[in-house]
Amino acid sequence: MPLRVYNTLSGEKETFVPLLPGKAGMYVCGVTVYDYCHIGHARANVVFDIIFRYLKYAGYDVTYVRNYTDIDDKIINRANQEGCDYSVISERFIKAFDEDMARLGLAKPTVEPKATDHIGGIIAIIEALVAKGHAYASDGDVYYAVDTFPEYLKLSGRNLEEMQAGARVEVGDKKRNPMDFALWKGSKPGEPWWESPWGQGRPGWHIECSAMSMEFLGKTFDFHGGGKDLIFPHHENEIAQSEAANGCRFVRYWLHNGFVNINSEKMSKSLGNFFTIREVLDKFDPETLRFFILSAHYRSPIDFSDQNLEEARTGLERIYSCLASIDEVLNRIPTSAELPAVECLSAIGLELQEKVAQFIPRFVEAMDDDFNTAQALGGIFETVRATNRFLAESKEFSPVALSLIAHVQHLFDEVGSVLGLFTLNPGQWLDGIKSAKADQIDIASDEIERLIIERTEARAAKNFKRGDEIRDYLLEKGIQLLDSAQGTTWNVK
RNA sequence: GGCGGCGUAGCCAAGUGGUAAGGCAGAGGUCUGCAAAACCUCUAUUCAGCGGUUCAAAUCCGCUCGCCGCCUCCA
Numbered sequence: 430m431p432l433r434v435y436n437t438l439s440g441e442k443e444t445f446v447p448l449l450p451g452k453a454g455m456y457v458c459g460v461t462v463y464d465y466c467h468i469g470h471a472r473a474n475v476v477f478d479i480i481f482r483y484l485k486y487a488g489y490d491v492t493y494v495r496n497y498t499d500i501d502d503k504i505i506n507r508a509n510q511e512g513c514d515y516s517v518i519s520e521r522f523i524k525a526f527d528e529d530m531a532r533l534g535l536a537k538p539t540v541e542p543k544a545t546d547h548i549g550g551i552i553a554i555i556e557a558l559v560a561k562g563h564a565y566a567s568d569g570d571v572y573y574a575v576d577t578f579p580e581y582l583k584l585s586g587r588n589l590e591e592m593q594a595g596a597r598v599e600v601g602d603k604k605r606n607p608m609d610f611a612l613w614k615g616s617k618p619g620e621p622w623w624e625s626p627w628g629q630g631r632p633g634w635h636i637e638c639s640a641m642s643m644e645f646l647g648k649t650f651d652f653h654g655g656g657k658d659l660i661f662p663h664h665e666n667e668i669a670q671s672e673a674a675n676g677c678r679f680v681r682y683w684l685h686n687g688f689v690n691i692n693s694e695k696m697s698k699s700l701g702n703f704f705t706i707r708e709v710l711d712k713f714d715p716e717t718l719r720f721f722i723l724s725a726h727y728r729s730p731i732d733f734s735d736q737n738l739e740e741a742r743t744g745l746e747r748i749y750s751c752l753a754s755i756d757e758v759l760n761r762i763p764t765s766a767e768l769p770a771v772e773c774l775s776a777i778g779l780e781l782q783e784k785v786a787q788f789i790p791r792f793v794e795a796m797d798d799d800f801n802t803a804q805a806l807g808g809i810f811e812t813v814r815a816t817n818r819f820l821a822e823s824k825e826f827s828p829v830a831l832s833l834i835a836h837v838q839h840l841f842d843e844v845g846s847v848l849g850l851f852t853l854n855p856g857q858w859l860d861g862i863k864s865a866k867a868d869q870i871d872i873a874s875d876e877i878e879r880l881i882i883e884r885t886e887a888r889a890a891k892n893f894k895r896g897d898e899i900r901d902y903l904l905e906k907g908i909q910l911l912d913s914a915q916g917t918t919w920n921v922k
Numbered sequence: 923g924g925c926g927g928c929g930u931a932g933c934c935a936a937g938u939g940g941u942a943a944g945g946c947a948g949a950g951g952u953c954u955g956c957a958a959a960a961c962c963u964c965u966a967u968u969c970a971g972c973g974g975u976u977c978a979a980a981u982c983c984g985c986u987c988g989c990c991g992c993c994u995c996c997a
Binding site: 440442457458459460461466467468469470471472473474476477501502503585586587588591592634654655656657658659660661662663685686687688689690693694695696697698699724725726728729730731732736737739740741743744747750751754795801803804806807808809810811814817818820821822888891893896897900901904909910911912913920922 | 926928945953954995
């Protein structure tokens with residue numbers, strides 16, 4: 430089965446045929462660095478991180494470019510507010526972005542260019558557009574003349590006349606057509622500037638992505654991604670710039686992720702209903718957030734709430750608990766031990782073996798279908814259940830059984846490396862969750878341990894009344910006891 | 923107003939022509955001194971509603987209702 434991706438340009442799923450066999454070029458619009466990132470940014474970046482990883486997993490030699498837009502009105506505004514140079518702001522939030530992405534466990538893109546390092550390339554494209562009559566200088570600014578590009582709005586499927594009729598577009602005196610957009614803006618006093626054929630100024634929004642993608646991926650490349658809200662005007666304008674300047678197709682497959690909603694409404698700066706990645710990571714661990722994001726298809730909207738995050742965590746705990754059980758068995762039984770010579774599996778063992786055999790094909794099938802991570806997770810859970818079942822019924826483990834569960838462990842590592850999940854030691858991850866929850870409990874862990882010992886002694890003396898008193902007391906405090914043959918452990922409910 | 927998307931069990935969520943994955947929550951059972959965890963069983967004759975195409979539709983078409991997004995900075 431070949432990889433199929435939904436292309437915003439055609440509105441259909443298309444089979445991915447790389448421009449160059451065995452290679453894939455991918456450009457994703459990064460952030461304008463003027464503030465901390467919110468969960469919407471987390472989703473976009475996690476989604477494309479997984480697409481990047483999956484393309485590599487599928488055998489492509491991937492060049493992944495994710496830019497920083499480090500010059501922009503919003504950055505300048507913030508610098509003015511704080512009375513500092515614009516670069517103080519951009520550097521601060523580039524650092525913050527890098528920290529956030531590292532905490533989320535994102536793989537580093539191949540290149541992470543900054544707009545301000547590509548002013549030369551930006552000016553070259555604008556000059557080409559002016560020379561070809563697609564752009565015009567006007568009082569220190571340079572604008573793109575949208576009516577010179579007949580295919581304008583082909584990505585968003587809009588109609589130029591109707592949009593102009595909408596009249597919500599600001600008409601600047603400097604523009605010939607209200608829909609024209611700035612390629613270059615003359616600088617006002619006190620603003621950062623670069624020399625250009627049109628005087629001192631700075632690039633408009635949109636042009637930096639045309640310049641940086643061309644620099645690292647060429648005039649035509651495979652994938653271009655971003656949030657749905659970038660379709661218009663940002664990506665539409667990139668197409669107009671790049672295709673008019675280069676005279677060839679810009680992007681072959683356009684990918685757009687859906688929004689993160691709060692109560693079914695888009696999370697956004699202007700609505701003020703956003704949570705920063707940092708705030709969320711104070712309450713939930715990074716893999717829980719990732720798991721939550723992957724539990725829905727990347728193009729669907731996803732509703733963010735504490736309850737949904739908690740549910741995601743419960744689901745992830747189920748998987749990690751299974752992996753911890755596997756570890757426990759594999760660590761308990763040394764390979765040198767004398768093992769039962771049973772060389773055939775029970776019915777449940779055969780069922781697990783079947784799940785194991787189908788595991789990767791099913792994972793690949795789901796991911797090949799427009800990166801359907803939700804479906805992929807379904808297959809993972811089915812394997813978890815089969816594994817739990819097998820572990821529950823097995824009193825002793827034959828070499829065949831041990832190799833089967835070791836195989837499960839290996840498979841989870843394999844898909845985990847694509848999804849960015851299960852990357853931690855299961856026991857450690859579960860301990861981390863436990864201690865994070867324990868912080869919200871008003872009882873110290875050494876007190877819990879003391880009571881467990883007292884209860885164990887009481888139970889050994891058949892004093893179940895005292896034992897149950899302790900258990901109920903702890904339960905009231907939110908502590909759940911788990912008795913097993915190896916002793917009693919505890920969990921925060 | 924224009925364009926686009928969505929509506930699947932109590933909740934989250936796959937499924938885009940062949941007879942409803944998975945997770946959470948809930949009920950019963952096995953296990954247990956009793957519990958918890960784990961495991962087993964059950965929980966949508968039906969996919970917003972109404973028509974149509976088809977041997978066959980949650981999936982295609984039309985209409986209606988509801989929700990959301992873009993059209994202005996936005997992941």
